Amino acid sequence: MVLSKHIDAYDLEYELLRDSHKVKLTSDEFNDEYNSSKLVPRYVIPEKSASEGDIYKYLNQELALDGIPTLNLASFVNTYVDEHQKKLAVENLTKNLADNDEYPSLIDIQNRCVTMLSNLWHAPHKTDPKTGAKIVNSLGTATTGSSEAIMLAGLALKKRWQEKRRAEGKSTEKPNILMATCAQVALEKFAVYFDVENRLIPINPESGHLIDTTKIKENVDENTIGIFVIMGSTFTGAFEPVVEISKILDEVEKEKGLNIRIHVDGASGGFVAPFAFPHLKWDFAVDRVDSINTSGHKFGMTSVGLGWVIWKDESLLPKELRFSLDYLGGVEETFGLNFSRPGFPVILQYYNFLSFGKEGYTKIFDGCLSNARLLSNYLDKSTYFDVVSVIHKSATPEEQKKLYTREVKHLPSLTVNESFQPGLPVVAFRFSKEVRDKYPEIPQELFSTLLRKRGFIVPNYHLPPDETNVEILRVVVRNSLSLALLEKLIEDCTDIIELLVKSAESVREILSNKEEASEHNTSTIHDLLLSIASGGLQPIRQKQHERDGHKAGVAKKSYRGTC
Numbered sequence: 001m002v003l004s005k006h007i008d009a010y011d012l013e014y015e016l017l018r019d020s021h022k023v024k025l026t027s028d029e030f031n032d033e034y035n036s037s038k039l040v041p042r043y044v045i046p047e048k049s050a051s052e053g054d055i056y057k058y059l060n061q062e063l064a065l066d067g068i069p070t071l072n073l074a075s076f077v078n079t080y081v082d083e084h085q086k087k088l089a090v091e092n093l094t095k096n097l098a099d100n101d102e103y104p105s106l107i108d109i110q111n112r113c114v115t116m117l118s119n120l121w122h123a124p125h126k127t128d129p130k131t132g133a134k135i136v137n138s139l140g141t142a143t144t145g146s147s148e149a150i151m152l153a154g155l156a157l158k159k160r161w162q163e164k165r166r167a168e169g170k171s172t173e174k175p176n177i178l179m180a181t182c183a184q185v186a187l188e189k190f191a192v193y194f195d196v197e198n199r200l201i202p203i204n205p206e207s208g209h210l211i212d213t214t215k216i217k218e219n220v221d222e223n224t225i226g227i228f229v230i231m232g233s234t235f236t237g238a239f240e241p242v243v244e245i246s247k248i249l250d251e252v253e254k255e256k257g258l259n260i261r262i263h264v265d266g267a268s269g270g271f272v273a274p275f276a277f278p279h280l281k282w283d284f285a286v287d288r289v290d291s292i293n294t295s296g297h298k299f300g301m302t303s304v305g306l307g308w309v310i311w312k313d314e315s316l317l318p319k320e321l322r323f324s325l326d327y328l329g330g331v332e333e334t335f336g337l338n339f340s341r342p343g344f345p346v347i348l349q350y351y352n353f354l355s356f357g358k359e360g361y362t363k364i365f366d367g368c369l370s371n372a373r374l375l376s377n378y379l380d381k382s383t384y385f386d387v388v389s390v391i392h393k394s395a396t397p398e399e400q401k402k403l404y405t406r407e408v409k410h411l412p413s414l415t416v417n418e419s420f421q422p423g424l425p426v427v428a429f430r431f432s433k434e435v436r437d438k439y440p441e442i443p444q445e446l447f448s449t450l451l452r453k454r455g456f457i458v459p460n461y462h463l464p465p466d467e468t469n470v471e472i473l474r475v476v477v478r479n480s481l482s483l484a485l486l487e488k489l490i491e492d493c494t495d496i497i498e499l500l501v502k503s504a505e506s507v508r509e510i511l512s513n514k515e516e517a518s519e520h521n522t523s524t525i526h527d528l529l530l531s532i533a534s535g536g537l538q539p540i541r542q543k544q545h546e547r548d549g550h551k552a553g554v555a556k557k558s559y560r561g562t563c
């Protein structure tokens with residue numbers, strides 16, 4: 001028998017079905033056509049209608065092959081909605097957030113959320129003398145996620161820089177923006193899509209795999225439109241130091257007269273930091289921070305499809321980005337990359353604000369961080385793993401003094417989380433040095449593949465350029481990862497690493513019986529296992545890597561594209 005190189009399963013199945021004898025069935029029969037005699041169309045819309053019930057059944061079956069969202073530990077995106085949220089979502093499923101006239105309550109709810117977030121992030125305010133209520137002059141909008149929010153924030157920086165340059169009679173040809181190489185792909189997309197030079201600042205182990213702040217000054221010039229600072233690195237969950245960066249930019253202003261403004265990408269940290277690390281200063285309380293984005297669908301805990309962007313003062317959003325629409329007899333301003341989009345996630349956000357309150361969000365994040373620290377400490381103690389993320393590491397009194405500088409009236413002392421380094425409830429880890437040195441034939445990717453077999457989705461990725469030689473596994477500890485489930489994960493991690501070590505030992509034993517176990521054997525076993533673990537992709541990645549002249553990070557799977 002000649003083994004064919006590739007079999008197209010669909011084509012072969014189609015041929016066999018076509019040639020087989022079958023009972024003729026119609027769609028209204030108990031056992032319908034799609035059940036056993038006809039393939040469900042994939043690429044061409046069928047000529048005839050079919051029973052909704054049958055189609056529901058097939059879609060439901062096919063989608064059952066997807067990973068289970070609760071066990072998807074790769075994503076920051078919330079996967080749990082309660083019964084009331086589901087009800088609100090279904091009841092408002094068809095409401096379009098762009099229809100201002102038609103859905104005034106929905107639009108009002110959006111505006112309330114913007115104000116709530118502005119207050120949470122300490123936007124400058126006046127106090128109403130009668131009611132004592134805070135009056136902010138901020139401006140913001142709901143978006144489809146942090147990505148759209150980042151595009152808008154970046155555009156505002158670019159347009160403001162252009163306005164200033166034009167007023168000074170200077171060139172607007174070559175704008176640039178600063179961000180660390182650990183930036184999520186959305187930040188890079190902004191630079192590419194809107195023709196802004198991306199000045200990527202390296203990360204390194206000394207800077208905690210975050211922006212190397214010593215490289216900021218040398219990258220700033222008169223064409224710098226701003227800097228993106230990341231509150232919650234996608235790779236490790238650690239927070240970039242907003243206050244320190246702001247101070248560096250103060251020095252730049254003194255030395256070069258350049259007023260460089262900050263946009264904070266708080267995709268996840270925008271929700272986690274205010275509740276879990278209330279004494280950490282990072283938001284509008286830092287004068288240089290002009291705008292912040294966050295994802296309602298991550299730690300804002302709505303269903304997927306919601307982000308927010310807020311400017312602390314309405315003057316920071318240039319006129320060119322605003323469009324006026326007639327609205328209930330008045331004029332309403334709109335800004336955003338999309339027009340029509342679902343309105344119900346905004347309703348879920350407001351529901352969360354009211355039902356959780358600050359108390360609820362704090363308790364939820366306390367739980368997530370506590371579970372994340374447990375997992376980190378377990379992995380560390382097991383000696384099989386090194387933990388790269390920092391939220392389980394104690395903050396020394398000096399560090400606490402430097403980090404937690406915000407005065408919070410009702411909270412005079414630091415919280416439990418603040419006795420540790422700040423960050424998202426994320427555990428980034430890798431095989432320990434001992435395991436890597438002793439068993440170089442075991443690819444880390446295989447660990448991820450075997451966990452997947454047990455249901456858990458824990459990706460294995462390379463760190464970004466400058467540290468691409470480091471592979472990490474990452475678990476995002478969301479509210480849905482309860483202690484009971486975490487216990488299962490811990491057991492499975494242990495079983496799998498022990499299985500891998502045992503298997504490596506037995507293969508070595510077999511080899512040493514036949515011939516001397518050589519270095520060549522070790523790397524062959526490694527490559528074979530890696531190829532299996534990566535679903536055959538690894539040799540292709542390797543080839544790409546060679547073809548692209550070993551450009552750092554190009555051929556490797558990176559966290560940048562994850563959410």
Ligand SMILES: Cc1ncc(COP(=O)(O)O)c(C=O)c1O
Pocket residue numbers: 076144145146147148184186187230231232233234265267268295306307562563
């Ligand atoms: C730091 C950071 N910024 C931006 C994004 C993009 O967010 P979204 O998926 O809401 O567009 C992510 C996604 O994980 C992220 O982690």
